[in-house]
Amino acid sequence: MVAADSLRLQRNSSASPHSRPVKSLSALISDIQACRLCAEHLPHGPRPVLQVGAQARILIAGQAPGRKVHESGVPFDDASGDRLRSWLGLSREQFYNPKLVALLPMGFCYPGTGKSGDLPPRPECAPAWQRQVLSRLGKLQITLVVGQYAQAYHMRSEAGSVTELVLAWRKSWPHIVPLPHPSPRNNLWLKRNPWFETELIPALRMRVADILGNDRQAAY
Numbered sequence: 490m491v492a493a494d495s496l497r498l499q500r501n502s503s504a505s506p507h508s509r510p511v512k513s514l515s516a517l518i519s520d521i522q523a524c525r526l527c528a529e530h531l532p533h534g535p536r537p538v539l540q541v542g543a544q545a546r547i548l549i550a551g552q553a554p555g556r557k558v559h560e561s562g563v564p565f566d567d568a569s570g571d572r573l574r575s576w577l578g579l580s581r582e583q584f585y586n587p588k589l590v591a592l593l594p595m596g597f598c599y600p601g602t603g604k605s606g607d608l609p610p611r612p613e614c615a616p617a618w619q620r621q622v623l624s625r626l627g628k629l630q631i632t633l634v635v636g637q638y639a640q641a642y643h644m645r646s647e648a649g650s651v652t653e654l655v656l657a658w659r660k661s662w663p664h665i666v667p668l669p670h671p672s673p674r675n676n677l678w679l680k681r682n683p684w685f686e687t688e689l690i691p692a693l694r695m696r697v698a699d700i701l702g703n704d705r706q707a708a709y
């Protein structure tokens with residue numbers, strides 16, 4: 490079952506009958522809420538969790554909800570989210586403002602857990618929905634591409650591991666920024682790659698602060 494509160498939505502899309510795309514963002518979200526495309530593969534059933542608003546400036550392209558998010562319907566409401574907000578210099582209020590931040594995982598529903606942690610995002614999800622949602626987010630100024638599955642989709646022209654892509658972050662700066670997953674399970678990666686927190690993160694915080702400063706009215 491998909492609870493209405495599992496989606497943090499902006500309902501007042503500005504699409505007119507004469508503009509493209511024809512279907513409004515809110516109508517598209519209703520379609521996603523009703524999606525059962527890969528339900529037979531979801532051990533806990535469909536519950537799409539995303540946050541989108543047509544005015545969003547910052548896109549966080551992630552992996553898929555985990556069990557806790559599946560239960561709460563609130564994305565990144567955990568230690569990973571705390572670290573991600575710290576990397577960006579965003580408060581919870583800013584992070585959960587769909588006029589400022591869009592949270593779009595590669596799989597919208599919790600895929601379940603395998604032998605070594607959460608399973609990958611369901612492969613049916615991105616082809617079905619990503620392009621449709623992204624085409625309605627026309628105000629984005631930066632896309633943060635978190636982890637291997639989002640990087641395979643959003644940075645498909647760039648070959649390399651997560652470490653290689655993040656190390657080469659200046660190549661796609663300032664519009665696309667590859668990031669490792671902020672999970673505590675990546676503490677060792679962070680320890681082995683100190684340049685990430687001494688070089689990339691300060692630049693990222695300044696970039697996000699610029700976006701906030703340039704458009705405060707849209708954020709609040």
Ligand code: SF4
Pocket residue numbers: 521524525526527528535536537596597598611613614615617
């Ligand atoms: S994971 Fe995506 S494709 Fe599968 S049921 Fe959920 S919304 Fe639909």
